[in-house]
Amino acid sequence: MKKTLQIIWREYFERVRRKSFILSTLLGPILMAGLIILPGYLITMSVGKERKIAVVDLSGKIYQPLYKVLDEKIKGGKRKYQLSLVPARAEELSSVKKSLAKDIDKKRLDAYMIIPADIIERGKAEYYARNVGNITEIRRIATALNEIVSGERLKREGLDPAKIKKLMARVDLKTIKITKGKEKKSSFASEYVGTMIFVVILYMTILMYGVAIMRGIIEEKSNRVVEILLSSVNPNQLMMGKVLGVGAVGLTQYLVWGLAGLLIIKFGAGLIAPGTALISATTIVFFVIFFILGYFLFATLYAGIGALCRTMEDAQQLQFFVIGFLIVPMIIAPFLIQNPSTPTTVALSIIPFFSPMVMFMRVNTVMPPLWQVLLSIGLLIATIFLMIKLVAKIFRVGILMYGKRPSLVEVIRWFRYSR
Amino acid sequence: MTVLEIREVSKSYDHFLAVDRVSLTVEEGSIYGFLGPNGAGKTTTIRMALDIIAPDSGEILVFGEPLTDQIKDRIGYLPEERGLYTKMKIGELLYYLARLKSLPSKEAKEAVDYWLYRVELSDYKEKKVEELSKGMQQKLQFVATVINRPELLILDEPFAGLDPVNTNLLKDIILELNREGATVIFSTHQMEQVERMCHNIFLINKGKKVLDGPLHEIKKRYGKNTVVMSFTGNGEFLKSLPGVAKVNDYGNYVELTLKKGTDPNAILKEAVSRLTINRFELVEPSLTDIFIDQVKGEG
Numbered sequence: 001m002k003k004t005l006q007i008i009w010r011e012y013f014e015r016v017r018r019k020s021f022i023l024s025t026l027l028g029p030i031l032m033a034g035l036i037i038l039p040g041y042l043i044t045m046s047v048g049k050e051r052k053i054a055v056v057d058l059s060g061k062i063y064q065p066l067y068k069v070l071d072e073k074i075k076g077g078k079r080k081y082q083l084s085l086v087p088a089r090a091e092e093l094s095s096v097k098k099s100l101a102k103d104i105d106k107k108r109l110d111a112y113m114i115i116p117a118d119i120i121e122r123g124k125a126e127y128y129a130r131n132v133g134n135i136t137e138i139r140r141i142a143t144a145l146n147e148i149v150s151g152e153r154l155k156r157e158g159l160d161p162a163k164i165k166k167l168m169a170r171v172d173l174k175t176i177k178i179t180k181g182k183e184k185k186s187s188f189a190s191e192y193v194g195t196m197i198f199v200v201i202l203y204m205t206i207l208m209y210g211v212a213i214m215r216g217i218i219e220e221k222s223n224r225v226v227e228i229l230l231s232s233v234n235p236n237q238l239m240m241g242k243v244l245g246v247g248a249v250g251l252t253q254y255l256v257w258g259l260a261g262l263l264i265i266k267f268g269a270g271l272i273a274p275g276t277a278l279i280s281a282t283t284i285v286f287f288v289i290f291f292i293l294g295y296f297l298f299a300t301l302y303a304g305i306g307a308l309c310r311t312m313e314d315a316q317q318l319q320f321f322v323i324g325f326l327i328v329p330m331i332i333a334p335f336l337i338q339n340p341s342t343p344t345t346v347a348l349s350i351i352p353f354f355s356p357m358v359m360f361m362r363v364n365t366v367m368p369p370l371w372q373v374l375l376s377i378g379l380l381i382a383t384i385f386l387m388i389k390l391v392a393k394i395f396r397v398g399i400l401m402y403g404k405r406p407s408l409v410e411v412i413r414w415f416r417y418s419r
Numbered sequence: 420m421t422v423l424e425i426r427e428v429s430k431s432y433d434h435f436l437a438v439d440r441v442s443l444t445v446e447e448g449s450i451y452g453f454l455g456p457n458g459a460g461k462t463t464t465i466r467m468a469l470d471i472i473a474p475d476s477g478e479i480l481v482f483g484e485p486l487t488d489q490i491k492d493r494i495g496y497l498p499e500e501r502g503l504y505t506k507m508k509i510g511e512l513l514y515y516l517a518r519l520k521s522l523p524s525k526e527a528k529e530a531v532d533y534w535l536y537r538v539e540l541s542d543y544k545e546k547k548v549e550e551l552s553k554g555m556q557q558k559l560q561f562v563a564t565v566i567n568r569p570e571l572l573i574l575d576e577p578f579a580g581l582d583p584v585n586t587n588l589l590k591d592i593i594l595e596l597n598r599e600g601a602t603v604i605f606s607t608h609q610m611e612q613v614e615r616m617c618h619n620i621f622l623i624n625k626g627k628k629v630l631d632g633p634l635h636e637i638k639k640r641y642g643k644n645t646v647v648m649s650f651t652g653n654g655e656f657l658k659s660l661p662g663v664a665k666v667n668d669y670g671n672y673v674e675l676t677l678k679k680g681t682d683p684n685a686i687l688k689e690a691v692s693r694l695t696i697n698r699f700e701l702v703e704p705s706l707t708d709i710f711i712d713q714v715k716g717e718g
Binding site for chain 1: 469471473498500515521563
C-alpha cells in the first residue's frame, strides 16, 4: 500500500505540475465564464450605447409616436434612440438620401429611416444603417413601427387600439417539471442543454484521463522504466497507482472548475445569460459518482491497452473499441433524454460500460426508481473489480512485451501464465 | 546463507524454450558472473529471479523465501534495457525510486545527495534526465540501482557502452558494496571483467546450464593446458606444430591450447630453435577460451 501511495503521489504531482494541466484547468473556467457571461455582457454593452437615427417621415404621422415609443434610457439618463426628424419632400428624396448616407459614413449618424407617405396602407418602410446585424435593436424599432401603424389602422376603422391590444393578449404557456412531487420551473430546452453539457464533460474527461493512463504506460514501456519499477513494486501496485493518481488529477480539475463555477454564480449572477440551466446538487453528486465509476472502468481498460501495445499507433486501433462504449450513448443521447424511461434506455442504464453515461442522463431528466440506480451502480462496481483483476493479469505479462502486439488468443493464454 | 536459490526453473515463450530446468545457488557475499551468448536465457533467468516474469515451472527463493515486496526492497536491479523518466528532475527521480524501495523520506534524501556526489552528478540534481549525456544517464541509472544499498545486487550488462573511466568508477562501487557484504550477480560479455571480479561463474547456453561453480575450480578442471608465449620473429609455424589444438595469434604474443598429453617442453624446444623467446608460461585457459569452448561445443 505504501508503494502504491508513492506511485499515486508521483503520477499526481508530475501531472498537476505540467503546463498543459495548469492551462486547461485555468482555461476551463474562463471558457465557462465566457459562455455564461459573455452573451449577457454583450447585450449590456450594446444596450449601453446610444443610436443616432435620422427619420425622413414622408407621411408626417409616424415620427411623433415613434419618438414617444422608443423611450429607453441608457446610463446617465440619456435616450438610447436619438431620433431626429429630417424634413423632406418626396421629390427631394434622392438628394436627401445621399447627404444622409454621407453622415453615416462620417459617423455623425448610425442609421436613417425612410417612412413613405403610404405607410399606413402598404405597411412598408426602409432602414439604412452601417450595421444591420443588431437584431435586437432592429426588432425593437420594427415592433414600434408595427404598433404605431396597426394602431393607426384600427383608429381608421373606428376601433380603440388599447382595447384591441388587451383583447388580443397572447397566452403564455409555462412548463413546470415535477421532481419528487415538487414543482420545479424548467423547460425542456434548458434541461436538455444542461444534461448534455454534463454528459459531454463526463465523456471528455473519462476519455482524456483514460488516454493519459494508456499513454503513460506506453511511455514507460518504450523508455524501459517499467522494468526498474517492477523490481520494486508488483504490476498490481503499478497499475492501481497509476489509475488512482491520474484519477486524482481529474478530480482536482473538477474541484477547481466547481469552485470557479460557484464564484461565477455568486459574483456574476447578474450577468448570467437568461435561459442558463440551474445546476442542482443531485446533478453534481451523481456527476461525481459516475465520473469516478466510469473513470475506473475505462481507466482500467486503457491501462490494459497500454500494456498490450508498444506504440501509440498500435493503441489507436484497440482504443477504438473502448471509445465505442462511450460514444454510443453520446450519439443516442438526444433520444435517451427525450425518452428516459423506455426499456432500451433502462437496459442501457444498467449494462456496465454504457451505464455511467446513460444512468447519469436518466438521473438528470426523470429520476429512475432507486433500485435501478443502485443496481446500475452495483453492477458497475462489480465490473470494475472484475476488470481490475483481468487487466492486472494482462498487465503482468504484457508490460514487458516489446515485440508485436499479441493476438486475442495469446492474451487469453496469458491468463493462465499469471498466478 | 543462500541469497538466491533457483530450482529447476523453466520458461518458454510460445514454442521457444528460453530457460530449460535451470538450477542455481548463490551464496551470500559472492560475486557471481552470468555468462552466455546473446539469447541464451540470461535476462529471462534474471527477470524470473526478480518475479518480473513468472516461470512456467520450478521454484525461486530469495533470502530463503519466495519473493515479496518487502524482499524487493533488499534488492537492486539494473535492467539490460536502460531507461528513466526523461522529463523528471534527477533529484526527484532518485528520491522517488528510493521511496519505492521503502527508504524513509529523510534517508532517501540523504542517499540521493550521497550517491549523486559519488558519481560526480551533484551539479545536475535539479536538471532533467533528458538534459544529461548518455554516459551520465548510465551513471544515473546505476545509482538508481544501488540507492537503497541493496543486499543483493543484480546487474544485467552493467558495463555495456561505458567508457573506461566510468567502467572503473562503477566497478569500484560494486566492489565496495560487495566488501560491505552485498551479494552481486552480473551478466556480461566482457570476459576480462568476469575473470578479474567474479568468484563464481554461471554459463548458460540455449536455455541450459553449461557451467556453474567457483571460477578457480572450473579453470583447474581444464588444467594447465595453455601455453602463453611472447617472442620476436615469425611465429607462423606454431599453428602447425603437432599437439597444438588451437592458437590465439596476436603477432608477437600467442596463446596455444594444447591437445591432451602434449608435452609443453617439446613445443618450447621447437620454438627456441626458431624464435627469440621473451616469455614462456604454462597457464590455465582464459575464460574466453572456456566460453568459446563450451558454447561451440569444441574440445
